[in-house]
Amino acid sequence: MDKVKVIEIKKSVFADNDEDAARLRSELKRRGVYLLNLMSSPGSGKTTTLIQTLKRLEGRLRVSVMEADIDSDVDAIKIQEATGVPSIQLHTGGMCHLDAEMTRQGLDNVALSDSDLVILENVGNLVCPAEFDTGAVRNAMILSVPEGHDKPLKYPLMFSVCDLVLVNKTDVMPYFDFDMDKCREYVHMRNPKAVIIPICAKTGEGIDAFADWLVQEVKNWKQQ
Amino acid sequence: MDKVKVIEIKKSVFADNDEDAARLRSELKRRGVYLLNLMSSPGSGKTTTLIQTLKRLEGRLRVSVMEADIDSDVDAIKIQEATGVPSIQLHTGGMCHLDAEMTRQGLDNVALSDSDLVILENVGNLVCPAEFDTGAVRNAMILSVPEGHDKPLKYPLMFSVCDLVLVNKTDVMPYFDFDMDKCREYVHMRNPKAVIIPICAKTGEGIDAFADWLVQEVKNWKQQ
Numbered sequence: 489m490d491k492v493k494v495i496e497i498k499k500s501v502f503a504d505n506d507e508d509a510a511r512l513r514s515e516l517k518r519r520g521v522y523l524l525n526l527m528s529s530p531g532s533g534k535t536t537t538l539i540q541t542l543k544r545l546e547g548r549l550r551v552s553v554m555e556a557d558i559d560s561d562v563d564a565i566k567i568q569e570a571t572g573v574p575s576i577q578l579h580t581g582g583m584c585h586l587d588a589e590m591t592r593q594g595l596d597n598v599a600l601s602d603s604d605l606v607i608l609e610n611v612g613n614l615v616c617p618a619e620f621d622t623g624a625v626r627n628a629m630i631l632s633v634p635e636g637h638d639k640p641l642k643y644p645l646m647f648s649v650c651d652l653v654l655v656n657k658t659d660v661m662p663y664f665d666f667d668m669d670k671c672r673e674y675v676h677m678r679n680p681k682a683v684i685i686p687i688c689a690k691t692g693e694g695i696d697a698f699a700d701w702l703v704q705e706v707k708n709w710k711q712q
Numbered sequence: 713m714d715k716v717k718v719i720e721i722k723k724s725v726f727a728d729n730d731e732d733a734a735r736l737r738s739e740l741k742r743r744g745v746y747l748l749n750l751m752s753s754p755g756s757g758k759t760t761t762l763i764q765t766l767k768r769l770e771g772r773l774r775v776s777v778m779e780a781d782i783d784s785d786v787d788a789i790k791i792q793e794a795t796g797v798p799s800i801q802l803h804t805g806g807m808c809h810l811d812a813e814m815t816r817q818g819l820d821n822v823a824l825s826d827s828d829l830v831i832l833e834n835v836g837n838l839v840c841p842a843e844f845d846t847g848a849v850r851n852a853m854i855l856s857v858p859e860g861h862d863k864p865l866k867y868p869l870m871f872s873v874c875d876l877v878l879v880n881k882t883d884v885m886p887y888f889d890f891d892m893d894k895c896r897e898y899v900h901m902r903n904p905k906a907v908i909i910p911i912c913a914k915t916g917e918g919i920d921a922f923a924d925w926l927v928q929e930v931k932n933w934k935q936q
Contacts, residue, residue: 530753530838530867531859558839560865582869584808584839612866613839614754615782615808634858634881635755641784642836643754645806657858660887 492564493576495597505620508588512595512623522605522706523591525624527646530612532632533656535563536689537698538607542571544699545605549706552603554578554594556586556611563609574599585616588623605706614639618646625709628652633666640674647678654698658688716788717800719821729844732812736819736847746829746930747815749848751870754836756856757880759787760913761922762831766795768923769829773930776827778802778818780810780835787833798823809840812847829930838863842870849933852876857890864898871902878922882912 516523528534538553545551553575555564564577578594580586586594591608598606608624610617618627629650631639634657640647647653653675655668668686675682683701687694740747752758762777769775777799779788788801802818804810810818815832822830832848834841842851853874855863858881864871871877877899879892892910899906907925911918 529755529836529859530863531856557866559868562862562865582843584837611839612753613808613837615806615835615837616840619806632755632858634856634884635753638786639754641786642781644783660858660884663884663887 492561492568493597494561494579495576495594496579496581505587505589508592509621509623512588512592513625516623517709519600520710521600521603522709523622523624524605524607524702525610525622525627526607526630527610527614527617527627527650528612528630529614529632529635532612532630532635533689534609534612534630535566537630537654537656537687537695538609539567539570540689540692540695541699541702542567542573544695545702548699548703549604550602551605551607552598554598554606554608556580556594556609558582558611580611584611584613585620586610586622587620591622605702614643614646618643618649626651626705628654630654630656631671633657633660633664636665637667637671637674640671640678644678647675647682650679650682652683652685652701654694655684655686656689658686658693659691716785716792717821718785718803719800719818720803720805729811729813732816733845733847736812736816737849740847740849741933743824744934745824745827746933747846747848748829748831748926749834749846749851750831750854751834751838751841751851751874752836752854753838753856753859756836756854756859757913758833758836758854759790761854761878761880761911761919762833763791763794764913764916764919765923765926766791766797768919769926772923772927773828774826775829775831776822777831777833778822779833780804780818782806782835804835808835808837809844810834810846811844815846829926838867838870842867842873850875850929852878854878854880855895857881857884857888860888861891861895861898864895864902868902871899871906874903874906876907876909876925878918879908879910880913882910882917883915
């Protein structure tokens, strides 16, 4: 088993993140690479969801993964070992989010010519990552059932910027006061067009739907 | 029922947060007020834990609560309605943390002469709040079982700065792969002196122990 590559990300020195992000998105478009920015709270199940999803994408899309974390590299190792999908670890050095330049530093270490889709697992945080365009084509986030259906009320920007909301850990719905209808209502209050897919990374529920969404998205992006 | 006061917090213009924090702590000491900074991920159960704890502190300590949130004011209303404890809501205007000056702006709206203990519920975020000394006597955090026992590996600073870790939602332990021994080991790897109390805000387990810890802490602080 190869060790995963660990990249120490430096803070961006550029003033205009939006310009950097737009430039990065154009460049990825030219190279035929779709970048997904996946965000969530700590412990919502991003890594387990990715592992399940990558298994279902085998033979359908060529995928690479960038795992951002403040310090540890357990996630990238776990993903590469479980799926064989090339994964690198980005260390943000205490930073609570990634911006476009930091994302580019990560992408410089990814085999883009062998990738249709790059999934960026952002730092576990519902606040700061929402404020920075990474250059991704789409933003997605995972809200897990134990966190509660009221999170779109409390973290408005995160839910405004996300095109896709995966509601994870549906297997523990009976043990929590989580109202899926209210969740849908609150998410759509922030972004009426957001796609919502209930999933359970542990049992596999809904993962096919997420994988299909990704395949369709990448196809549309390449044809645009 | 009085509506709760909502304070729009301005970003600090002072350069040295550590100096501001030390000054605020001295001032609170002089006035006999103990400030606790309570941090956690979104959805870990801070508000429910507070409600249970405040009920057990009735007649033992005079408490006030400051609820920091990016936007909503549901938490302060919920606490005041459930417990009668005076609560104010701090709106951070998108900011992901509170610093000492922002905390002071909140405290200006609290009846300090009627308070032995002020509990500050920080923004739900395991990254940024850990970087800023608020002027509190102690930092505490809630880690909930569904988030996983590996969080001290991934959010090192948060666990380094916390004197107390409440491990919440112990009632759902059977449904998650959460190892309490490993959790203790990882927490103590970051801070060997951290006190760890397993609790369940829903069933009340461990809340007495947390309340007793607070009573003892405030007593020690006043006698120092």
